[in-house]
Amino acid sequence: MKIRFRGIFAVILAACAILWFVTHRADDTHPSRTELRQAPKFSLKDHGGLNHTLEEARGKLVIVHFWAAWCPPCLQEIPELVEFAEKLQGESKLQIFAISLDEKWPDAEKILDSAKLPKTMISLLDGGAKTSEQYGTYQYPETYLINGEGRIVAKWVGAQPWGNPKTIELMKAEIAKLQ
Numbered sequence: 001m002k003i004r005f006r007g008i009f010a011v012i013l014a015a016c017a018i019l020w021f022v023t024h025r026a027d028d029t030h031p032s033r034t035e036l037r038q039a040p041k042f043s044l045k046d047h048g049g050l051n052h053t054l055e056e057a058r059g060k061l062v063i064v065h066f067w068a069a070w071c072p073p074c075l076q077e078i079p080e081l082v083e084f085a086e087k088l089q090g091e092s093k094l095q096i097f098a099i100s101l102d103e104k105w106p107d108a109e110k111i112l113d114s115a116k117l118p119k120t121m122i123s124l125l126d127g128g129a130k131t132s133e134q135y136g137t138y139q140y141p142e143t144y145l146i147n148g149e150g151r152i153v154a155k156w157v158g159a160q161p162w163g164n165p166k167t168i169e170l171m172k173a174e175i176a177k178l179q
Contacts, residue, residue, distance in 0.1 A: 036151040039064070039144065040134035044097075044124040047105055047114040052122055054150065057095040061175050062146040066132045068101040069111045071140040077159035078112055082121065084162035089118040093148075093175045096121040101140065103127045148178045 039062075043053045054062065065081060067074035078098075085096050098121060100108035105125060114123045126132055135144060138157075145154040153174075161167060 036147075036153060039146045039150050039152045040131070042099075042126075042131040042134070044099065044126055044131060046122055046124055047109065052097070052124055054097075054146070057097075057146075058150060059148045059178065060093045060095045061148065061171065061178060063094075063096040063171075064135070064144040064146060065096065065098045065141060066101060066126070066135070066137050066143070067098060067112075067141045069107045070102070073159040074141045075111060077141055077162070080160075080162040082112070082117065084168070085118040085121040087168060088171060089120045091120065091172075091175055093178045094120050094171070097124055098122070099124045099126045099131060101126055101129050101132060145174065147174070 039054060041054050043051055045051055054064075067078060069075070081096070081098065088094055098112060098117075100112065100123065102108040102125065104127070108123065108125060112123050117123060132142075135142075141159055143156040143160060144152050145156075147153050
């Protein structure tokens with residue numbers, strides 16, 4: 001009887017821990033402020049083979065978002081990020097680089113179809129994870145906010161509530177600083 005009770009208790013405890021982890025995804029609309037360090041430069045290809053760099057977005061507010069098709073929180077977050085980009089696609093001073101850590105395009109494209117992205121968003125592949133390592137990324141998804149001078153001004157670790165009005169207000173305020 002004791003063994004059965006312990007087993008049931010262990011299962012309930014594990015289920016509660018999983019439920020807490022899933023329901024308490026990052027909802028911090030106030031990202032961790034970082035020192036204004038220079039964002040590492042990168043040169044990555046999109047699905048069509050075109051090369052993209054951080055430098056091409058100089059003077060814009062840049063979101064660098066690292067994700068992967070094998071990352072469950074990423075899979076939940078990607079649709080919200082795309083919807084966020086659609087809401088702000090009229091902002092000419094915003095560029096979103098969604099950088100997949102998948103090894104091959106078919107894996108990334110199953111989740112984030114490059115052909116259906118808003119104009120403010122570009123999907124890139126970092127199969128060797130060299131770019132994410134340069135940024136110091138340690139948990140996926142992870143997002144960096146880069147100002148017009150190419151400096152990291154904020155960082156989010158974990159999935160974010162991109163549909164949250166506070167997040168949209170924060171981005172619009174940061175874009176207004178550029179003008």
